Amino acid sequence: MKFKTLLFDVDDTLLDFQATEKKALQALFEEEEVTLTDEIEATYKKINSQLWREFEQGKTDKKTVTDTRFSLLFDQLNKSVDGKKMGERYREHLSQGHDLLGNSKAIIKRLKPDYDLYIVTNGVAKTQYQRLKDSNMTEFFNDIFVSEEVGYQKPMKEYFDYVFERIPDFEHEKTMIIGDSLASDIQGGNLAKIQTLWLNPSKQPAHSEIQPTYEISRLDEIFTILE
Numbered sequence: 001m002k003f004k005t006l007l008f009d010v011d012d013t014l015l016d017f018q019a020t021e022k023k024a025l026q027a028l029f030e031e032e033e034v035t036l037t038d039e040i041e042a043t044y045k046k047i048n049s050q051l052w053r054e055f056e057q058g059k060t061d062k063k064t065v066t067d068t069r070f071s072l073l074f075d076q077l078n079k080s081v082d083g084k085k086m087g088e089r090y091r092e093h094l095s096q097g098h099d100l101l102g103n104s105k106a107i108i109k110r111l112k113p114d115y116d117l118y119i120v121t122n123g124v125a126k127t128q129y130q131r132l133k134d135s136n137m138t139e140f141f142n143d144i145f146v147s148e149e150v151g152y153q154k155p156m157k158e159y160f161d162y163v164f165e166r167i168p169d170f171e172h173e174k175t176m177i178i179g180d181s182l183a184s185d186i187q188g189g190n191l192a193k194i195q196t197l198w199l200n201p202s203k204q205p206a207h208s209e210i211q212p213t214y215e216i217s218r219l220d221e222i223f224t225i226l227e
Helices: 017-032 038-056 062-076 083-095 104-111 125-134 157-165 182-191 219-226
Strands: 005-008 116-121 143-146 175-179 195-199 214-216
Touching: 017 038, 017 083, 038 062, 038 182, 062 083, 083 125, 104 219, 116 125, 116 157, 125 143, 143 157, 157 182, 175 182, 182 195, 195 219, 214 219
Parallel strands: 005 116, 005 175, 116 143, 175 195, 195 214
Antiparallel strands: none
């Protein structure tokens, strides 16, 4: 068998984070009695992406991401808010979202008998556990590794060292990470010296410095890689 251990990212790999994020933002803005326009949503995503990128690069901590993204957004709207409390309410709404991405659950169920499956995700532990539980996905995975609990995040080598130490009979050459993010999943896999599978539905070009071992546009294409 070419692979024994498969490491799965969560957001926009197994669960539809875009749908979950939109619902959570809409609920939060309704509470604030502010209309969530396309422009405001785009500004939020830009701020949020930048903060998470800095987190992945080790330039900031997760608390800064979760506590400041809304105060930074509302600063641009000339409105003062408690960013920490707003962030807590947002994460509560976020934890309710467990939309599956396509037929991801059926794919995982099919893989389960033949492979050791693990979750590797950056994010807030409580939120990620809740979403995986509500989507009835938890039972298919041997273990779940959330950056908040690990103390390091993808793509840091220390994150993967932590994960590998906790996988019984771990073999580098028979392990592959599957995810949608070049910066965290694919770069992380490259740094950890395991094979990588980039889920790239929009068929974006890869960065010259971050090259995946394999690339697919739909998750069910994983079977062609594994055969």
